[in-house]
Amino acid sequence: MIPITTIERLANHVGETVTLRGWVHNKSSKGKLHFVQLRDGSGYVQCVVFKGDVSEELFEAIGHAGQESSLVLTGLVKAEPRAPGGFEIGVKAGDVLQKVEGFPITPKEHGPDFLLSHRHLWLRSKRPWAVMRIRDCVISAIRRFYDEQGFVCVDSPIFTPAACEGTSTLFEVNYFDDEKAYLTQSGQLYAEATAMALGKVYCFGPTFRAEKSKTRRHLTEFWMLEPEIAYATLDDVMQNAEELLCYVVKSVLERRQTELEVLERDLTKLHSITAPFPRLSYDDAHALLEKAAPGQHKYGDDFGAPDETILSNAYDRPVMVHRYPKEVKAFYMKRDAADPTKALCVDVLAPEGIGEIIGGSQREDDLELLLGRIKEHQLPEEAFAWYLDLRRYGSVPHGGFGLGLERTVAWICGLEHVREASPFPRMMYRIYP
RNA sequence: UCCCCGAUAGCUCAAUGGUAGAGCAUGCGGCUGUUAACCGCAGGGUUGUAGGUUCGAGCCCUACUCGGGGAGCCA
Numbered sequence: 001m002i003p004i005t006t007i008e009r010l011a012n013h014v015g016e017t018v019t020l021r022g023w024v025h026n027k028s029s030k031g032k033l034h035f036v037q038l039r040d041g042s043g044y045v046q047c048v049v050f051k052g053d054v055s056e057e058l059f060e061a062i063g064h065a066g067q068e069s070s071l072v073l074t075g076l077v078k079a080e081p082r083a084p085g086g087f088e089i090g091v092k093a094g095d096v097l098q099k100v101e102g103f104p105i106t107p108k109e110h111g112p113d114f115l116l117s118h119r120h121l122w123l124r125s126k127r128p129w130a131v132m133r134i135r136d137c138v139i140s141a142i143r144r145f146y147d148e149q150g151f152v153c154v155d156s157p158i159f160t161p162a163a164c165e166g167t168s169t170l171f172e173v174n175y176f177d178d179e180k181a182y183l184t185q186s187g188q189l190y191a192e193a194t195a196m197a198l199g200k201v202y203c204f205g206p207t208f209r210a211e212k213s214k215t216r217r218h219l220t221e222f223w224m225l226e227p228e229i230a231y232a233t234l235d236d237v238m239q240n241a242e243e244l245l246c247y248v249v250k251s252v253l254e255r256r257q258t259e260l261e262v263l264e265r266d267l268t269k270l271h272s273i274t275a276p277f278p279r280l281s282y283d284d285a286h287a288l289l290e291k292a293a294p295g296q297h298k299y300g301d302d303f304g305a306p307d308e309t310i311l312s313n314a315y316d317r318p319v320m321v322h323r324y325p326k327e328v329k330a331f332y333m334k335r336d337a338a339d340p341t342k343a344l345c346v347d348v349l350a351p352e353g354i355g356e357i358i359g360g361s362q363r364e365d366d367l368e369l370l371l372g373r374i375k376e377h378q379l380p381e382e383a384f385a386w387y388l389d390l391r392r393y394g395s396v397p398h399g400g401f402g403l404g405l406e407r408t409v410a411w412i413c414g415l416e417h418v419r420e421a422s423p424f425p426r427m428m429y430r431i432y433p
Numbered sequence: 434u435c436c437c438c439g440a441u442a443g444c445u446c447a448a449u450g451g452u453a454g455a456g457c458a459u460g461c462g463g464c465u466g467u468u469a470a471c472c473g474c475a476g477g478g479u480u481g482u483a484g485g486u487u488c489g490a491g492c493c494c495u496a497c498u499c500g501g502g503g504a505g506c507c508a
Contacts, residue, residue: 026468026469027467028467028468028469028470028471029464029467029470030464030465030466030467030470030471031463031464031465032464032465033464033465033466033467034467035466035467035468035470037468046467046468048465048466048467050465051465052465066458066459067458082466082467082468083466083467083468084468101459101460102443102458102459103458104443104444104458105444106443106444106457106458106459106469107457107458107469108444108445108456108457108458108469109444109445109446109457110444110445111444111445111500111501112500112501113440113499113500113501114443114444114445116500169506185507186508207508209506209507209508211505211506211507212434212505212506213504213505213506213507214501214502214503214504215502215503215504216502216503217507217508218506218507218508219508222508223508224508225508302506302507304504304505304506305503305504305505306504347508355507355508356507356508357508358508359507359508401508402508403508404507404508405508406508407508408508418508429499429500429501430500
């Protein structure tokens with residue numbers, strides 16, 4: 001009985017005859033010899049078909065099988081230095097399930113519009129393959145990290161009755177009677193409720209922003225991880241974020257080396273991601289900017305994209321900027337007792353121009369102060385009644401953060417644009433496929 | 434919402450206002466070590482849409498549509 005295996009596991013089968021099931025990634029023929037670059041989802045391997053080794057029919061069929069033809073091949077696994085990847089299959093038998101002609105995505109250059117319109121097929125290319133496998137590794141590392149620390153995954157709802165922060169543009173859903181509903185823009189408020197119930201929690205799910213943003217850092221729909229920790233201070237939140245990022249990067253380096261090579265990622269940049277990350281107060285960050293680009297940043301304003309670029313380029317690892325002026329931050333953030341003009345918040349800026357990958361804070365835990373802010377921001381008080389209950393019954397210091405999955409993956413993979421970090425990216429002018 | 438850029442063969446692009454081209458892909462043929470193979474032959478076009486200027490528009494002008502990059506805002 002010939003074992004069926006995957007390309008990923010070929011190293012365990014050298015010298016054996018195995019069966020692989022996959023697709024033609026590329027092919028070049030040299031008379032009585034076909035080189036088939038086979039892909040099966042787990043990897044890529046070269047299969048060599050000599051005319052004398054297989055039936056006349058199979059040799060002909062493989063000769064006419066274009067890119068993405070589906071086929072099953074059986075052959076001897078050899079270590080072969082001349083082959084890409086180091087292994088090669090000496091094909092003895094097989095079957096072409098479907099012969100394909102004219103697969104649109106050829107091994108040549110393509111523009112972003114064409115590729116995005118063919119995303120369902122583009123995913124079969126090597127780059128997306130590597131990115132999706134790293135994305136998966138990031139997700140599982142995140143879950144493992146929190147699982148090991150005793151966090152409970154409790155997901156927040158996607159439909160919400162009101163805006164979380166009251167500022168962003170939301171997607172309206174017309175379904176619920178007599179009441180407007182929206183797609184969530186953050187699961188945080190609900191995570192605060194579950195943190196009061198279960199202690200240490202996180203939610204991890206899709207998030208929607210209807211902002212008319214058109215940059216390489218923006219998606220209309222993206223995945224966000226939001227841990228929330230009861231009895232945590234801002235320092236605890238920063239430490240947790242730092243540990244998480246180190247754990248995730250280490251995990252990718254250990255488990256996805258081949259994929260990082262496919263992406264030609266500079267590994268030294270990932271190896272330097274170790275604790276401690278630089279911690280910079282807003283005031284220090286402003287001073288740094290004044291020195292680097294005098295007059296560019298106005299004290300009191302939030303940092304713009306050019307400011308963030310300067311700040312992140314100053315370090316070889318993510319930089320944590322904390323204690324922003326309260327005016328530029330959300331209503332639910334607690335004030336710094338040492339300086340009431342500042343909020344106890346932190347933004348983590350990834351290196352290499354990806355920008356903010358984490359935004360977090362210690363939350364306001366005082367009922368009266370929180371109520372005052374809701375009024376100040378002219379938010380609908382009724383919609384926040386349940387949220388205020390959390391400060392009415394056993395309020396404690398607590399905090400958490402939100403991590404943008406696609407931005408994190410884009411940073412780790414060294415991608416130009418976050419859209420490549422999403423299997424089917426949704427953007428302002430793109431909903432297909 | 435604002436600023437900048439683009440749209441020509443399936444793809445990536447070229448074409449001084451004067452016969453619309455190349456490479457790749459596709460099909461057929463050749464080749465026993467290819468790595469985006471190579472060689473030969475073949476098919477492939479309402480130049481995004483609508484209007485205008487001109488003897489003549491892929492090229493100049495106007496509007497629109499679609500897309501890309503960036504700003505603001507954010508993860």
